[in-house]
Amino acid sequence: xxxxxxxxxxxxxxxxxxxxxxxxxxxxxxxxxxxxxxxxxxxxxxxxxxxxxxxxxxxxxxxxxxxxxxxxxxxxxxxxxxxxxxxxxxxxx
Amino acid sequence: xxxxxxxxxxxxxxxxxxxxxxxxxxxxxxxxxxxxxxxxxxxxxxxxxxxxxxxxxxxxxxxxxxxxxxxxxxxxxxxxxxxxxxxxxxxxxxxxxxxxxxxxxxxxxxxxxxxxxxxxxxxxxxxxxxxxxxxxxxxxxxxxxxxxxxxxxxxxxxxxxxxxxxxxxxxxxxxxxxxxxxxxxxxxxxxxxxxxxxxxxxxxxxxxxxxxxxxxxxxxxxxxxxxxxxxxxxxxxxxxxxxxxxxxxxxxxxxxxxxxxxxxxxxxxxxxxxxxxxxxxxxxxx
Numbered sequence: 001x002x003x004x005x006x007x008x009x010x011x012x013x014x015x016x017x018x019x020x021x022x023x024x025x026x027x028x029x030x031x032x033x034x035x036x037x038x039x040x041x042x043x044x045x046x047x048x049x050x051x052x053x054x055x056x057x058x059x060x061x062x063x064x065x066x067x068x069x070x071x072x073x074x075x076x077x078x079x080x081x082x083x084x085x086x087x088x089x090x091x092x093x
Numbered sequence: 094x095x096x097x098x099x100x101x102x103x104x105x106x107x108x109x110x111x112x113x114x115x116x117x118x119x120x121x122x123x124x125x126x127x128x129x130x131x132x133x134x135x136x137x138x139x140x141x142x143x144x145x146x147x148x149x150x151x152x153x154x155x156x157x158x159x160x161x162x163x164x165x166x167x168x169x170x171x172x173x174x175x176x177x178x179x180x181x182x183x184x185x186x187x188x189x190x191x192x193x194x195x196x197x198x199x200x201x202x203x204x205x206x207x208x209x210x211x212x213x214x215x216x217x218x219x220x221x222x223x224x225x226x227x228x229x230x231x232x233x234x235x236x237x238x239x240x241x242x243x244x245x246x247x248x249x250x251x252x253x254x255x256x257x258x259x260x261x262x263x264x265x266x267x268x269x270x271x272x273x274x275x276x277x278x279x280x281x282x283x284x285x286x287x288x289x290x291x292x293x294x295x296x297x298x299x300x301x302x303x304x305x306x307x308x309x310x311x312x313x314x315x316x317x318x319x320x321x322x323x324x325x326x327x328x329x330x331x332x333x334x335x336x337x338x339x340x341x342x343x344x345x346x347x348x349x350x351x352x353x354x355x356x357x358x359x360x361x362x363x364x365x366x367x368x369x370x371x372x373x374x375x376x377x378x379x
């Protein structure tokens with residue numbers, strides 16, 4: 001664990017059509033290509049592809065939220081997680 | 094007498110045109126709002142994607158992906174995006190003028206092919222000496238996903254097989270309502286500009302092979318880029334049409350007020366003349 005690792009990090013989930021979530025979170029679970037991955041604060045930087053499944057995360061005020069994705073890409077940095085998600089969305093509105 | 098009637102008719106016809114322009118303005122406004130909403134909603138993705146591509150290619154420090162290969166530009170494809178319909182001021186003509194000079198510049202060293210999107214671009218390409226690789230028109234706004242997908246497939250195929258060395262995208266970028274900005278951007282090869290700072294202190298882990306990730310990302314990137322520019326162009330088009338129709342309505346208003354003034358003067362002149370006649374007759378009878 002890196003020393004400056006705080007108790008939370010910033011999660012940003014973006015789809016091609018919009019910004020899905022921007023939140024401070026304490027815990028994230030994502031569907032990796034080989035099964036679910038859990039990311040906690042202090043995780044080491046990581047780049048990975050995601051498969052179809054559900055992203056689950058817990059915000060700092062202890063709410064749990066889910067987002068269903070079709071695939072995507074995750075980039076974990078010291079205090080930031082960025083997920084480019086591909087969704088089943090065809091809304092053109 | 095007949096001129097007064099003519100004048101009335103003219104006023105009526107200007108009024109009719111004004112109604113039409115006003116209606117078109119209303120339609121353009123609502124379309125513009127929708128397009129703008131889409132563009133704005135997509136911006137977060139837009140701002141992150143290039144960053145991500147750059148930072149990933151840097152970390153990967155290998156440039157073996159075909160999209161990243163920079164070759165001498167022997168064969169160039171220019172994708173030109175305009176609107177299907179006119180009546181939007183200088184929106185299309187400005188872009189096409191820029192496109193013409195861009196193509197003239199490029200023809201010196203490379204072989205050209207053109208992909209026009211939108212009726213105006215298709216007509217423009219018809220008069221050019223270069224081959225048209227593909228063209229899309231009629232209801233472009235309803236087929237954005239389909240167009241970007243098919244274009245993506247085509248470009249991917251040609252570029253990976255080195256049939257094409259560079260792809261340029263020419264379109265109107267939506268900046269503000271007042272004026273769109275003509276943008277020429279290079280779609281392929283993707284250039285990772287190396288000015289950015291290196292990432293964190295820790296070497297990131299790569300869950301998969303770096304090339305898998307970059308493959309995934311670049312596939313995403315190309316399609317999203319095309320889709321994005323189509324949307325930008327659309328928002329800009331509607332904004333331009335809105336402005337054009339606004340101006341047309343205003344001009345019609347001015348014309349009407351001029352004509353009405355003229356009409357009133359003529360009517361007054363006719364009345365005065367008649368009065369004068371009556372008076373002269375009365376004088377004569379006395």
